Every structure is written in C-alpha cells, then in structure tokens.
Amino acid sequence: MIEIKNLHKSYHMGSNSLHVLKGINLSIKEGELVAIMGSSGSGKSTFLNILGMLDNLDEGEYILDEVPIKNLNETKAANYRNKFLGFIFQSFNLINYKTAWENVALPLYYQGVPRKERKERAIKHLESVGLGPWIEHLPSELSGGQKQRVAIARALAAEPKVMLADEPTGALDSTTSREVMDLVQKINDQGKTILVVTHEDDIAHMCKRIVHLKDGVIVEDSYVNQVRASEYVQ
Amino acid sequence: MGIFDRDLWNEVFSTLSKNMLRTVLTTLGVIFAIIILILLLGATTGMSNGFNKIFAGTASNSMFMWTQTTSMPYGGFERGRRIDFTLEDVDLIKRQVSEVDIIAPRIQSGSATVIREGKTSGSGVYGDYPSISLVSKKRIVEGRFLNQSDIDESKKVCVIGLDAYKLLFDKGENAIGKFIQVNGIYFMVVGVYKRNDNINFEGENAVFVPFTTFQKVFNTGNKIGWMAILIHPGKQVKVAENKIKTLMKEKYNVHPNDVRAFGSFDMSEVFTGISAFVMVLQGFSFFVGIFTLLAGVIAVSNILLITVKERTNEIGVRRALGATPKIIKRQIILESIVLTTFAGLIGFVISVAVLHFLDYKFGASEDFPFVNPTVSLLQITISFILMVTLSVLIGLIPANRAVKIKPIEALREE
Ligand SMILES: Nc1ncnc2c1ncn2[C@@H]1O[C@H](COP(=O)(O)OP(=O)(O)OP(=O)(O)O)[C@@H](O)[C@H]1O
Numbered sequence: 001m002i003e004i005k006n007l008h009k010s011y012h013m014g015s016n017s018l019h020v021l022k023g024i025n026l027s028i029k030e031g032e033l034v035a036i037m038g039s040s041g042s043g044k045s046t047f048l049n050i051l052g053m054l055d056n057l058d059e060g061e062y063i064l065d066e067v068p069i070k071n072l073n074e075t076k077a078a079n080y081r082n083k084f085l086g087f088i089f090q091s092f093n094l095i096n097y098k099t100a101w102e103n104v105a106l107p108l109y110y111q112g113v114p115r116k117e118r119k120e121r122a123i124k125h126l127e128s129v130g131l132g133p134w135i136e137h138l139p140s141e142l143s144g145g146q147k148q149r150v151a152i153a154r155a156l157a158a159e160p161k162v163m164l165a166d167e168p169t170g171a172l173d174s175t176t177s178r179e180v181m182d183l184v185q186k187i188n189d190q191g192k193t194i195l196v197v198t199h200e201d202d203i204a205h206m207c208k209r210i211v212h213l214k215d216g217v218i219v220e221d222s223y224v225n226q227v228r229a230s231e232y233v234q
Numbered sequence: 235m236g237i238f239d240r241d242l243w244n245e246v247f248s249t250l251s252k253n254m255l256r257t258v259l260t261t262l263g264v265i266f267a268i269i270i271l272i273l274l275l276g277a278t279t280g281m282s283n284g285f286n287k288i289f290a291g292t293a294s295n296s297m298f299m300w301t302q303t304t305s306m307p308y309g310g311f312e313r314g315r316r317i318d319f320t321l322e323d324v325d326l327i328k329r330q331v332s333e334v335d336i337i338a339p340r341i342q343s344g345s346a347t348v349i350r351e352g353k354t355s356g357s358g359v360y361g362d363y364p365s366i367s368l369v370s371k372k373r374i375v376e377g378r379f380l381n382q383s384d385i386d387e388s389k390k391v392c393v394i395g396l397d398a399y400k401l402l403f404d405k406g407e408n409a410i411g412k413f414i415q416v417n418g419i420y421f422m423v424v425g426v427y428k429r430n431d432n433i434n435f436e437g438e439n440a441v442f443v444p445f446t447t448f449q450k451v452f453n454t455g456n457k458i459g460w461m462a463i464l465i466h467p468g469k470q471v472k473v474a475e476n477k478i479k480t481l482m483k484e485k486y487n488v489h490p491n492d493v494r495a496f497g498s499f500d501m502s503e504v505f506t507g508i509s510a511f512v513m514v515l516q517g518f519s520f521f522v523g524i525f526t527l528l529a530g531v532i533a534v535s536n537i538l539l540i541t542v543k544e545r546t547n548e549i550g551v552r553r554a555l556g557a558t559p560k561i562i563k564r565q566i567i568l569e570s571i572v573l574t575t576f577a578g579l580i581g582f583v584i585s586v587a588v589l590h591f592l593d594y595k596f597g598a599s600e601d602f603p604f605v606n607p608t609v610s611l612l613q614i615t616i617s618f619i620l621m622v623t624l625s626v627l628i629g630l631i632p633a634n635r636a637v638k639i640k641p642i643e644a645l646r647e648e
C-alpha cells in the first residue's frame with residue numbers, strides 16, 4: 001500500500017538547515033496497523049506529514065497504492081488527500097462552528113457528494129463510532145474522547161485507503177485513549193491501513209507493527225503481538 | 235462545483251450565519267457607506283425637486299426690466315434723470331428685437347388705498363395683462379385670473395392675493411363676486427390666488443386689475459412700470475437684454491455706458507445657476523458616497539483578512555480534507571460578496587426609510603426646498619454594481635492570503 005524509498009527531508013531556516021529525515025525506507029502493506037515511535041524531535045510528524053502530502057519530500061520515492069506521488073501542486077495534493085487519506089490529529093482539528101455531522105460530512109463535500117447523501121453517510125459513520133445521539137452537537141459540547149471519535153468518523157467518511165493519526169491519544173486520559181484505540185483497532189480489523197504516531201508504549205503495543213525513528217532514520221522495525229484495547233475497556 | 239452550486243452557497247451562508255457577530259460587525263461599514271451614499275443622492279434629488287417646485291410656473295427663458303435714474307450726463311441731459319417706459323416702447327421692442335416672444339407690461343401704484351367695509355389692507359395695486367401668467371404663473375385657488383375681455387372692455391374686476399383676502403374678508407367668506415374699493419372705485423373680485431413657492435415679487439397682499447382699467451382709473455396714460463419679457467426658446471436672454479437696453483438708451487438719450495438707467499433681472503441666470511448647483515451637488519454626492527463605500531468595502535476586506543488569520547486552522551483543516559486553493563479562494567470571495575451585498579441591502583432599506591421620513595417631515599413644507607427625495611433606479615443599479623465589483627476586487631486580498639496558508643503550517647497553529 002505504501003512504498004517509501006530513501007526519503008530525505010531538510011528544513012531550511014536562513015543559513016541553517018536541519019536534516020530531519022535522512023533516508024527512510026519503509027514498506028507497508030494493506031491492512032497493517034503501524035505505530036511510529038521516537039523521541040521528541042525525531043521527525044515522526046514530519047514523516048507523517050509527507051505521507052499525508054501536507055509537506056513535500058526533498059529526495060526519495062513515495063508510492064501510494066501504486067501511484068507515484070511526485071510533482072504535486074497544491075490542487076493535485078488536495079485531490080489526492082481527499083481521495084486517499086484520512087487524518088486524525090492530536091488536537092482533533094474539528095471546525096468549531098459546525099456540528100458533528102457537518103464536520104464529518106466536510107470531506108464528502110469536497111468530493112462532490114450530494115448534500116442528502118453526505119448527511120446520511122456522515123450519520124452512518126458517527127453511529128459506527130458510537131456517537132449516534134451526538135450528531136447535531138457542536139464540538140464545544142463534546143468531551144475530548146467524543147471529539148476524537150468525531151475526527152475518526154470524519155477520517156473514515158471519505159473512505160480513504162490510508163488513515164494517518166498523529167498522536168491521536170496525546171490529548172486524552174488513559175481510559176479515553178483506550179476507547180479511541182479500540183475504535184482504531186476495529187477499523188483496522190475491517191482492513192483499513194492505519195499509521196499511528198505515538199509516544200506511549202502501551203498505545204504502540206496496540207498496533208501490529210512498531211517502527212522506531214531516531215536521528216532521521218529507522219532504527220528498529222518489528223511486528224508485535226497486538227494488545228486488544230478492549231481488554232482494558234469495561 | 236460551479237458558482238451556482240447550492241452547496242457552495244450553503245457553505246458560505248452557514249459560515250457567515252454561524253459567526254453572526256463577526257458578520258454583523260463586518261457589515262457595519264458598508265451599511266453606513268450605503269446609507270450615506272443613498273441619503274446624499276436622495277437629498278440632492280429632493281433639493282433639485284424643491285427648486286423645481288419653487289420655480290414651477292416661472293419661465294426660465296424670461297427677464298424683467300424696469301427704469302431707474304440715469305447715472306451719467308448725456309445729450310444735454312443731466313444725470314439723475316428718471317425715465318418711464320411706455321406702451322410704445324413695448325411695441326418698439328417687439329418690432330425690433332427678434333428674440334422677444336411676449337412682453338407683458340405692468341403698471342403699479344405705490345399709493346392706492348384698498349378698502350372693503352371699513353377694512354383696509356394696504357395692498358399693492360397692479361395693472362396687468364393676462365399674458366403675465368406665461369412668464370410667471372399665479373396659483374389661483376378660487377375663481378380665475380384676468381383675461382383678454384377684461385382688458386378689451388376695461389372691466390372693473392380684480393384678482394386678489396390670499397393675504398389681501400384675509401385682511402378684507404371674514405374667515406371662510408366667499409370673495410368671488412364681492413366688491414372691494416380701490417381709491418374709492420369699486421372692483422369686483424373674480425379670483426383669489428395663493429402665493430406660489432414661486433419667486434414672487436408681489437407677495438400675497440396684492441390686487442391685480444386689468445391694465446387698461448388701471449390706465450383709466452389712475453389716469454396713467456401709456457406709462458408702464460416694468461415689463462416681463464419672454465424670450466423665444468433657444469434664444470439667449472442676455473443677448474435680448476442687451477439689444478433692448480441699447481434700443482432704449484438710443485430712444486431716451488442715455489449714455490451708452492450708463493448701466494444704471496435701466497434695471498433688469500435675467501431669470502435664465504438663476505436657472506442655470508441652480509442646475510449647475512444641483513449638478514455639482516450630485517457629483518459631490520457620488521464622489522463622497524463612492525469613497526465612503528470604498529472605505530466600507532476595505533473595512534470588510536480588512537476584517538476578512540483578520541478572520542482569515544483567525545481561521546488559519548480551519549482553512550488548514552479544510553485543505554487537509556481536500557479543499558483545493560481554488561475552492562478556498564472562491565469561498566472567501568463569495569463571503570466578501572455576500573457580506574457586502576447583505577450590508578448593501580440593509581443600507582438601502584434603512585436609507586430609503588430615512589428618505590421617506592424626511593419627505594414626510596419636510597416634503598410639504600413651504601419654505602424648505604426639499605421635495606420627494608428619491609433615488610433613481612439607475613442610481614441604485616450603479617451603486618449596486620459598484621458595490622459588488624468592489625467587493626470582488628477587495629475580497630481577492632484576503633482570498634489570496636488564505637490560499638497562501640500552507641495546510642501543514644495552519645494545522646500546527648493552535
Ligand atoms: N516547518 C519547520 N521548520 C523548521 N523546522 C521544523 C519544521 N517542522 C519541524 N521542524 C523541526 O524538525 C524536527 C522534527 O520535528 P517533528 O515535528 O517531525 O518531530 P516529532 O518527532 O513529531 O516530535 P514530537 O514528538 O515532539 O511531536 C524538529 O527538530 C523540529 O524543530
């Protein structure tokens with residue numbers, strides 16, 4: 001599903017330049033649930049942003065579902081993101097004046113799905129994350145865990161090939177984190193490819209594979225026995 | 235997704251309506267600008283209408299001429315000589331000056347007494363031809379004005395002003411057919427006039443009698459007091475005025491450079507002055523209005539610019555979810571247009587209401603030149619097109635700012 005070959009990325013600030021990613025090679029198959037770990041500043045977010053086409057790579061190859069991702073202009077990147085990718089952020093990034101279902105329906109709007117169908121599909125996804133009674137609520141009326149579930153529903157709504165989550169549990173307490181991870185695991189069970197950036201070991205072990213980043217390269221890449229989040233959830 | 239796509243508009247309207255306070259504050263500038271523009275235009279129209287009302291019934295291509303005293307010695311005469319125009323002069327001018335259409339000579343008496351049943355009015359008494367109404371029309375409220383048969387038969391009839399009526403008659407009393415005494419001679423009242431908002435030389439305390447009757451009763455011979463002169467359409471009053479004066483100076487042995495011997499008043503000058511004034515006023519209104527509007531629209535742009543910054547995160551999220559730069563740009567520009575148009579409509583409604591109120595308050599007033607202050611459809615259309623065009627142009631600034639935001643940077647911003 002994802003092929004990364006010799007990926008390099010530097011940031012330039014004035015005369016200084018910071019080489020963040022120094023030759024990443026990674027291959028992820030469909031249906032994998034991969035945790036990306038590493039210390040702060042190791043380039044996890046940078047890597048994920050490149051995968052998410054929010055940022056450009058300097059050197060190397062990126063192939064997503066057999067489509068080489070290169071020479072992206074803003075419009076093309078937007079269309080690819082819309083078609084291929086679902087995002088989950090640490091800070092949820094919901095639009096605060098839109099209700100839960102309107103937030104979830106937004107990617108569908110950019111896909112050109114008619115309004116009625118948008119609402120139906122948004123509601124379906126909200127129900128699948130257990131937020132059926134909350135469809136008309138504004139983000140400010142939801143708890144952190146609920147907000148993140150709205151964000152997950154939104155990422156699901158566009159039916160992407162890959163879901164990218166940057167510290168999805170970073171702003172949540174441990175119980176809520178497990179609930180969210182339980183949801184992530186269930187979505188993965190249905191075959192969706194998911195990448196999760198995390199600091200926390202227990203979250204990483206709820207994935208099927210853990211990739212360690214250090215000093216801009218992958219230092220460790222291993223498959224693990226997945227811990228089911230539901231074992232913690234009452 | 236075309237520009238008429240319902241979803242696009244939904245997106246714009248929901249964004250604006252869900253940020254109501256911001257929306258309202260943004261629009262204030264444009265609302266005020268439109269109010270100012272429309273009020274200025276309306277006031278100008280009202281003023282112009284007001285002037286038209288004042289001069290209603292007065293021919294613009296007309297003049298008045300009378301005699302004064304000479305200021306230079308000439309042809310054996312000393313200065314300070316008084317000349318009187320006569321009916322012969324009227325005929326002479328009519329024959330010699332081709333620009334002249336109609337001359338209505340008038341004679342007046344400074345010392346007539348007007349009495350009715352012991353009441354004295356102190357009215358001025360004028361001998362007139364009916365043709366005077368072609369130059370300056372009286373508003374007859376009852377009866378009629380003088381006519382040709384009054385002249386031909388030197389009838390002892392008169393038309394009186396409302397003030398004279400009030401002084402001579404009881405309230406509500408019918409004056410028509412009643413008699414008043416002028417210097418001891420009975421005249422039958424045939425008409426009562428009300429002062430026009432018109433330029434008015436006589437006021438309302440006046441008694442008009444047929445010219446020929448005046449001649450006989452006051453024994454004035456063929457002397458006249460002054461003449462109201464109507465100039466042929468398309469001919470210049472000034473030219474006629476000079477010709478007439480030259481002619482009269484020759485006839486009465488007045489020094490060619492004596493400017494004081496004859497007095498005159500060129501009505502067309504007043505009209506030209508007023509229409510120039512109205513035009514300047516109109517231009518000024520548009521000028522001020524447009525700049526106020528520009529300021530208002532810039533305020534919208536400014537606030538949109540601020541909100542774009544505020545909405546950096548939102549825009550980043552939209553971009554991450556698949557909004558192309560074009561979609562973002564279009565949304566911001568549409569927001570600008572919708573805000574401005576919405577503000578414009580509110581401004582129009584408020585200002586039209588204010589204009590109606592002003593009309594109601596001052597429209598009927600006699601001494602304030604302000605009638606029916608409206609804006610024309612053309613003016614509204616121009617303002618509207620201008621407003622929308624400005625809002626598109628000005629909306630480009632925040633729109634371009636918005637698309638410059640990189641999604642990744644926007645998402646980092648908390
Ligand atoms: N836009 C940028 N301009 C300059 N430097 C940047 C930029 N984005 C990231 N960096 C730098 O690149 C390095 C990697 O950042 P990145 O956000 O990828 O780290 P991270 O692994 O996600 O860290 P954390 O766990 O704290 O989120 C950091 O040193 C950071 O300061």
Ligand SMILES: [Mg+2]
Binds near residue numbers: 044045046166
């Ligand atoms: Mg990070």
